[in-house]
Amino acid sequence: MFSITFRQSLRTTGSTCRIPRLPRLSLPIRRFYASGSTIKAAVHKPVKVIGIDLGTTNSAVAVVEGEMPRILENSQGDRTTPSIVAFTTRGDVLVGATAKRQAVVNSENTFYATKRLIGRKFEDDEVQNDISHLSYKVVKHENGDAWLQTTVGENLSYSPSQIGGFVLKEMKHVAETNLNSEAKNAVITVPAYFNDSQRQATKTAGELVGLNVVRIVNEPTAASLAYGMNQKKNGLLAVYDLGGGTFDISVLDIDDGVFEVRSTNGDTHLGGEDFDNVLVKYIVGKFKDSQKGDEDITKNRMAMQRIKEAAEKAKIALSHVHKTRIQIPFIVKDENIDFELAESELDEMTMHLIKKTMEPLKKAISDADLKRSDIDEVIMVGGMTRMPRIRRMVGDFFNKKPNTEVNPDEAVAIGAAIQGAVLSGEVKDVLLLDVTPLTLGIETYGGLFSPLIPRNTTVPCKIQTTYSTAVDGQNSIDVNVYQGERPLVRDNKLIGKFKLTDIPPKPKGVPKIQVSFDIDADGIIKVSALDKDSGKRASITVFGKTGMSQAEVEQLVKQSKKTTKEDQMTLNYLKHVNNLELIVFDSEQAINDWSRFILEEEKESLGRKLSIVKRMISDSRSGDLFDVKLIKAAQVELKDETMEIIQNAGQRSRDARKKVQSHEPN
Amino acid sequence: DYNATLKKEELELIKDKEIQRILSCFRLDYYTILDTQPGIAKKDISKIYRKKSLLIHPDKTNNPKAVDAFDLLRKASRALEDDKERLPLDSAWTDARRDLIQEKGWTISDDRLLKSDFLIEWR
Numbered sequence: 155m156f157s158i159t160f161r162q163s164l165r166t167t168g169s170t171c172r173i174p175r176l177p178r179l180s181l182p183i184r185r186f187y188a189s190g191s192t193i194k195a196a197v198h199k200p201v202k203v204i205g206i207d208l209g210t211t212n213s214a215v216a217v218v219e220g221e222m223p224r225i226l227e228n229s230q231g232d233r234t235t236p237s238i239v240a241f242t243t244r245g246d247v248l249v250g251a252t253a254k255r256q257a258v259v260n261s262e263n264t265f266y267a268t269k270r271l272i273g274r275k276f277e278d279d280e281v282q283n284d285i286s287h288l289s290y291k292v293v294k295h296e297n298g299d300a301w302l303q304t305t306v307g308e309n310l311s312y313s314p315s316q317i318g319g320f321v322l323k324e325m326k327h328v329a330e331t332n333l334n335s336e337a338k339n340a341v342i343t344v345p346a347y348f349n350d351s352q353r354q355a356t357k358t359a360g361e362l363v364g365l366n367v368v369r370i371v372n373e374p375t376a377a378s379l380a381y382g383m384n385q386k387k388n389g390l391l392a393v394y395d396l397g398g399g400t401f402d403i404s405v406l407d408i409d410d411g412v413f414e415v416r417s418t419n420g421d422t423h424l425g426g427e428d429f430d431n432v433l434v435k436y437i438v439g440k441f442k443d444s445q446k447g448d449e450d451i452t453k454n455r456m457a458m459q460r461i462k463e464a465a466e467k468a469k470i471a472l473s474h475v476h477k478t479r480i481q482i483p484f485i486v487k488d489e490n491i492d493f494e495l496a497e498s499e500l501d502e503m504t505m506h507l508i509k510k511t512m513e514p515l516k517k518a519i520s521d522a523d524l525k526r527s528d529i530d531e532v533i534m535v536g537g538m539t540r541m542p543r544i545r546r547m548v549g550d551f552f553n554k555k556p557n558t559e560v561n562p563d564e565a566v567a568i569g570a571a572i573q574g575a576v577l578s579g580e581v582k583d584v585l586l587l588d589v590t591p592l593t594l595g596i597e598t599y600g601g602l603f604s605p606l607i608p609r610n611t612t613v614p615c616k617i618q619t620t621y622s623t624a625v626d627g628q629n630s631i632d633v634n635v636y637q638g639e640r641p642l643v644r645d646n647k648l649i650g651k652f653k654l655t656d657i658p659p660k661p662k663g664v665p666k667i668q669v670s671f672d673i674d675a676d677g678i679i680k681v682s683a684l685d686k687d688s689g690k691r692a693s694i695t696v697f698g699k700t701g702m703s704q705a706e707v708e709q710l711v712k713q714s715k716k717t718t719k720e721d722q723m724t725l726n727y728l729k730h731v732n733n734l735e736l737i738v739f740d741s742e743q744a745i746n747d748w749s750r751f752i753l754e755e756e757k758e759s760l761g762r763k764l765s766i767v768k769r770m771i772s773d774s775r776s777g778d779l780f781d782v783k784l785i786k787a788a789q790v791e792l793k794d795e796t797m798e799i800i801q802n803a804g805q806r807s808r809d810a811r812k813k814v815q816s817h818e819p820n
Numbered sequence: 821d822y823n824a825t826l827k828k829e830e831l832e833l834i835k836d837k838e839i840q841r842i843l844s845c846f847r848l849d850y851y852t853i854l855d856t857q858p859g860i861a862k863k864d865i866s867k868i869y870r871k872k873s874l875l876i877h878p879d880k881t882n883n884p885k886a887v888d889a890f891d892l893l894r895k896a897s898r899a900l901e902d903d904k905e906r907l908p909l910d911s912a913w914t915d916a917r918r919d920l921i922q923e924k925g926w927t928i929s930d931d932r933l934l935k936s937d938f939l940i941e942w943r
Contacts, residue, residue: 585874
């Protein structure tokens with residue numbers, strides 16, 4: 155009964171088809187410091203654009219369908235996904251809730267809050283400060299950037315961009331499962347106060363996983379879109395955005411669909427994580443006061459991870475109740491942590507952090523040439539804004555109750571999706587006019603910072619300046635570009651150094667090199683130069699920049715593209731193999747159950763086929779066999795054969811019963 | 821849909837024309853760039869700026885010159901919103917107007933001063 159076709163198809167196992175090597179696709183990545191034309195060659199109108207809020211602690215993805223934005227749920231049914239990536243000893247990469255769940259047992263390889271490290275140098279004060287709180291290891295990469303070190307496998311180190319990439323890949327996957335189609339184009343959000351390197355690193359994260367990042371949008375601006383789309387109200391809006399790791403304040407003027415950012419300010423290193431750290435310190439102190447043993451709990455990574463989780467839980471609870479209990483049994487040996495924490499205590503110990511948001515708030519208002527009372531509406535975004543003390547303080551500041559209509563966790567992703575729809579042309583009559591958060595300038599004689607584009611300038615924008623030589627025959631000029639608000643360059647952030655070379659030897663002051671600085675709509679800076687005499691483009695060499703080199707990025711993109719496609723194919727195949735194995739189990743089970751009524755020859759025939767199929771399964775798992783058609787055919791035929799045998803057996807059993815009944819009348 | 825396509829084409833044409841118009845202006849002639857007259861109120865300047873942005877912002881059109889046109893539009897409106905920059909410009913305009921009236925032998929209250937022919941010549 156095992157048909158001939160099966161045997162024929164089995165023969166094809168001889169020519170097993172291995173996982174095909176895919177042609178290496180190279181993604182065209184826009185060069186950061188393009189020496190080319192400043193005009194975009196072709197503005198592509200992407201089809202469907204998803205919006206991703208890549209948060210410090212949680213991420214979300216949304217899409218606009220039929221002019222209505224909606225959040226897409228992940229496979230667990232959650233509307234946000236923890237921005238946590240873990241590497242296991244088995245070589246698995248876990249993202250989201252699964253990574254969070256195993257954090258206690260694998261804290262050294264569980265990477266959280268990496269957004270606070272993205273686009274930063276290892277030596278940065280903020281990074282050095284964080285290292286003491288983090289359960290994983292931060293190392294210095296060759297180029298001076300802060301990277302993350304694993305202790306599994308070959309002790310690979312990852313850039314924060316790569317970790318962000320894993321999260322983005324997960325969000326892309328969430329979107330694709332929901333939409334049932336490929337999601338290639340994305341708008342990704344960043345804190346408004348992110349500088350050029352941090353923006354660039356975020357964009358790289360998207361490109362690393364094969365996303366076409368059509369725009370980098372500021373988080374508070376995106377939130378304003380989510381608010382403005384529903385309300386259709388005009389007026390001045392303040393967005394107070396305190397998330398897991400960053401704080402932003404933006405002031406916008408909404409006028410008939412045009413969302414014009416008037417000013418923005420913030421702190422890229424202030425958020426829920428800092429509140430957690432304060433609370434962790436408090437809990438540790440409280441424990442030490444009553445500790446009987448002498449173990450230094452801060453050296454115990456697992457205990458610290460448990461305290462951190464308890465701290466976060468208590469903090470969240472205190473947004474809804476006035477008192478909560480912090481209980482951690484058997485934190486070390488036979489000692490427990492168990493005490494009550496009141497909302498007022500939390501308020502008091504984090505007051506210095508809450509107050510830290512005041513200065514940027516005042517600056518943003520004055521930069522927009524406004525008074526506090528001019529603001530028509532205040533919206534609060536980011537999980538931390540659920541803290542009642544923060545709501546009260548912002549309300550007092552503006553003398554206005556903050557609007558609570560937008561969801562603090564979802565507004566940013568929804569806004570990103572709306573901007574995506576604006577860029578794809580799906581939503582018309584809406585335009586975002588965003589600004590650059592930091593002043594762009596160059597270093598002049600004596601380490602002075604000479605501003606070129608002031609902060610809060612609407613992007614895209616550009617400025618041209620002419621440089622000349624200082625000595626006869628000089629053939630190159632060095633230009634150092636900085637971002638920041640301080641008068642001395644050493645207090646600002648070095649964005650890049652570039653060198654104008656191949657200047658024709660002429661007396662000093664004669665050559666005229668026109669350098670143009672562009673800030674594109676992503677807030678990313680591009681520099682190009684033109685020799686005015688010859689009309690030729692001057693050569694620019696960039697070095698000392700944060701981030702990955704072009705070659706590095708391309709290499710990683712290739713790798714990830716290759717693995718994603720291969721992964722997908724293998725995954726699909728292995729699913730079929732698993733199915734087949736289930737059928738094998740079922741068949742064996744059935745033979746056992748009906749053993750009495752199955753003919754020997756049937757048993758033998760099915761047994762033979764089962765052993766062949768089992769070999770196919772093990773070959774597939776070891777990678778020696780790769781043939782979806784064959785597996786599918788085996789599934790069908792094995793199922794049919796078993797069914798038939800079972801039916802026959804059923805008939806026999808009924809017959810037997812009848813016989814027994816007729817032979818033994820009671 | 822035939823009509824929709826036609827309408828879209830028309831809108832694109834209007835956008836391209838506006839970009840062309842802005843790029844052909846003298847880059848310091850802020851009033852002409854905004855296609856308005858001296859004496860306009862500050863809040864109307866931002867209104868015009870936003871309205872024109874909806875047309876020519878690089879997010880709204882495929883025209884590769886949109887970046888430059890938008891840059892001019894932005895600079896023009898920012899300059900006119902800033903009194904420090906606007907006042908010297910306005911006095912230059914007033915002088916030009918006076919010279920033009922003298923040249924023509926008109927009086928200050930002449931009706932022809934409000935006609936578009938004069939406004940264009942003045943600019």
